[in-house]
Amino acid sequence: GQQVMQIPQYQHVQEGEDFTTYCNSSTTLSNIQWYKQRPGGHPVFLIQLVKSGEVKKQKRLTFQFGEAKKNSSLHITATQTTDVGTYFCAGNQGGKLIFGQGTELSVKP
Amino acid sequence: GAGVSQSPRYKVAKRGQDVALRCDPISGHVSLFWYQQALGQGPEFLTYFQNEAQLDKSGLPSDRFFAERPEGSVSTLKIQRTQQEDSAVYLCASRVLGGSTEAFFGQGTRLTVV
Numbered sequence: 001g002q003q004v005m006q007i008p009q010y011q012h013v014q015e016g017e018d019f020t021t022y023c024n025s026s027t028t029l030s031n032i033q034w035y036k037q038r039p040g041g042h043p044v045f046l047i048q049l050v051k052s053g054e055v056k057k058q059k060r061l062t063f064q065f066g067e068a069k070k071n072s073s074l075h076i077t078a079t080q081t082t083d084v085g086t087y088f089c090a091g092n093q094g095g096k097l098i099f100g101q102g103t104e105l106s107v108k109p
Numbered sequence: 110g111a112g113v114s115q116s117p118r119y120k121v122a123k124r125g126q127d128v129a130l131r132c133d134p135i136s137g138h139v140s141l142f143w144y145q146q147a148l149g150q151g152p153e154f155l156t157y158f159q160n161e162a163q164l165d166k167s168g169l170p171s172d173r174f175f176a177e178r179p180e181g182s183v184s185t186l187k188i189q190r191t192q193q194e195d196s197a198v199y200l201c202a203s204r205v206l207g208g209s210t211e212a213f214f215g216q217g218t219r220l221t222v223v
Contacts, residue, residue: 006151033211042200043152045211088151090212096142096165097202097212099151 004091006100014108019076021103023089030092032065032072037102038085046074046087079107111135113215115201121221122191130186130218134203142212143176143186144200152200158184159206191222 003026013019023032031050035043047056049065049072056063062075072089086102114133122128134141140159144152145168154168160181169176173191178184188195198219202212 042214042216043202043212044214048211094165095140095159096154096157098154099144101151104149 004089004098004100006089006103008103009101010104010106012106012108013079015081016078019079019083019105021074021087021089021105023072023074023100025070025091027091027093028069030069032069033090033092033097034063034072034074035088035090035099036085037088041085043088043099076105079105081107081109083107113201113203113213115199115215115218117218118216119219119221121223124192124222125190126222127187127189128191128220130188130199130201130220132184132186132201132203132215134182134184134201135213136182137205138203138213139181139206140204140212141178141184142202143184144202145170146198146200146217148197155186155199188220191220193222196220196222 005024007022033048034046037043047063052069053067054065060077064073084107086104088099088102090097090099116131142157143155146152156166156176157164158178161178173189175187198217200217202214204210204212
């Protein structure tokens with residue numbers, strides 16, 4: 001079945017530094033979604049990418065979908081303490097969402 | 110309610126005990142998912158319903174796990190003869206229909222088997 005791999009597992013940054021997490025799928029994806037889970041919370045939807053090569057921005061967050069629709073990335077510019085949490089990518093397979101292992105971001109003020 | 114509601118929030122079970130976890134999805138959401146999330150891991154798919162039909166249960170770890178959604182709304186995940194390795198957060202999510210819509214998660218049920 002489809003597998004979704006995410007790296008790195010952890011990232012510790014100083015406030016103001018940039019952060020990137022990468023997601024790779026073993027199969028071509030129809031679309032990919034990104035979620036954020038705060039400590040002690042539940043995953044919350046951030047965005048969905050559908051088209052090959054698509055780039056979307058949400059303030060300091062930039063999401064990319066690879067040309068082959070098998071990989072994706074999330075880049076945060078100038079991290080803030082409010083960015084703390086775990087970021088998951090999730091690929092759709094037959095109607096169900098398959099999550100990556102997540103990248104846990106900690107930000108030192 | 111406005112969001113996905115799960116109960117109980119916390120459950121402590123003695124090994125061998127049966128448990129039932131409840132999920133109330135957002136009204137009108139056709140798709141409902143159950144995930145298991147161990148500490149420090151991503152949500153692992155357990156099972157998926159579209160209305161009352163269980164379309165995929167490939168993620169259920171053993172025949173001790175059973176899920177139902179008899180009227181296409183509320184769902185129950187039942188775990189029989191709980192074991193320590195069942196300790197995890199069980200997340201329920203719902204979405205309007207298919208693969209192009211966002212999933213809304215409940216707060217989860219933290220199950221601890223002692």
